[in-house]
Amino acid sequence: MHRRLLLAALGAAAVSLLPAARASAQGTLNLYCSVQIEWCQAIATNFQRDTGIRVNMTQRGSGETLAAIRAESQNPRGDVWFGGTGDPHLAAAEENLTQAYESPNNANLHSWALKQWQQSGKRAVGVYAGAVGFGFNTELLARKNIAPPACWADLLDPRFKGEIQIANPNSSGTAYVVIATLVQLMGEDEAFAFLRRMHPNVNAYARSGTGPIKAVARGETGVSISFVHDAVTEKNAGFPVAWATPCEGTGYEIGSMSILRGARNLAPARRFYDWALTEAAQRLGFEAGGQLQTPSNRNAPLPPNAPDLSKIRLIDYDFAKFGSAAERRRLIERWDREVGALPR
Numbered sequence: 001m002h003r004r005l006l007l008a009a010l011g012a013a014a015v016s017l018l019p020a021a022r023a024s025a026q027g028t029l030n031l032y033c034s035v036q037i038e039w040c041q042a043i044a045t046n047f048q049r050d051t052g053i054r055v056n057m058t059q060r061g062s063g064e065t066l067a068a069i070r071a072e073s074q075n076p077r078g079d080v081w082f083g084g085t086g087d088p089h090l091a092a093a094e095e096n097l098t099q100a101y102e103s104p105n106n107a108n109l110h111s112w113a114l115k116q117w118q119q120s121g122k123r124a125v126g127v128y129a130g131a132v133g134f135g136f137n138t139e140l141l142a143r144k145n146i147a148p149p150a151c152w153a154d155l156l157d158p159r160f161k162g163e164i165q166i167a168n169p170n171s172s173g174t175a176y177v178v179i180a181t182l183v184q185l186m187g188e189d190e191a192f193a194f195l196r197r198m199h200p201n202v203n204a205y206a207r208s209g210t211g212p213i214k215a216v217a218r219g220e221t222g223v224s225i226s227f228v229h230d231a232v233t234e235k236n237a238g239f240p241v242a243w244a245t246p247c248e249g250t251g252y253e254i255g256s257m258s259i260l261r262g263a264r265n266l267a268p269a270r271r272f273y274d275w276a277l278t279e280a281a282q283r284l285g286f287e288a289g290g291q292l293q294t295p296s297n298r299n300a301p302l303p304p305n306a307p308d309l310s311k312i313r314l315i316d317y318d319f320a321k322f323g324s325a326a327e328r329r330r331l332i333e334r335w336d337r338e339v340g341a342l343p344r
Helices: 004-027 036-052 064-069 086-095 106-110 111-121 138-143 153-154 175-185 187-200 211-215 229-235 264-278 284-289 325-340
Strands: 028-033 054-059 080-082 127-139 164-167 202-206 223-227 241-244 252-260
Touching: 004 054, 004 086, 004 106, 028 036, 028 064, 028 264, 036 054, 036 264, 036 284, 054 211, 054 229, 064 086, 064 175, 080 111, 080 264, 086 175, 086 252, 111 252, 127 138, 127 229, 153 187, 164 175, 175 187, 175 252, 187 202, 187 325, 202 211, 202 241, 211 223, 211 229, 211 241, 223 229, 223 252, 229 241, 252 264
Parallel strands: 028 054, 028 080, 164 202, 164 223
Antiparallel strands: 080 252, 127 223, 127 241, 127 252
């Protein structure tokens, strides 16, 4: 009797351990994530639940992530890089820091997502898109009797002295897209003259691209230069935030995804890549944190209240040129010399 009870107990223990053992057998994924933390946590949690693959997630801005991938190139620690502006993904592809992969789910993607994949040598694919614009705190500007900006030219007006925040392009892909946008709109010398003239109106160059719009929502600054979907996210959360896109036209991002060259967990990395391009996975940004980017999967609906890119005056953004590593490095170095070094 005692022997039968012992065998039954051991059998029950073995059964209870099977799910954990099975999950462990599925492997591990080291994920670098460059979208908002709520979205990063949602994709890590849901992918792990759906596949049994354990996810180690690190969240950083796209500029910081690119720097880390370069530093680790001889001994890669990450497997997949999800999200963040497309320019650094293109730079990583050019520098042979990522590897080519063709997902069966490419058939469901918008043409702009596939164009990113083709331009990168099949090393980076678009997962979402969003336009650059202005976010502003309606209550703060009304209290100070300041009319909100409608055009790039408005940002040079003395009424915005100390009222604007933008990110630092050394750490933020958002800020680099702003610089590249201005260069394409105005020409390079005029764009940097614009940035120097705007400098007295800037109270801080934030570390992350979402930092300025969060400061707007908290009433710490009147205006941010941000992706407009982030402004709508803050408005939907109940903050007195509104947004506009520049009358002269504006640039946009193609948030991308790449598998790192030398990935130690290649099979889980490819599985994540395929999963992240599905309709269900692309709903998570909105469902988890109210993110309002345009999904790259044609079957994924545009989130409620999301900015409609078809109604925004977008420039013909040259992703190939401004996504090159040399051009990106050169423009950021010029910003450091001519703008970042200016006294405050």
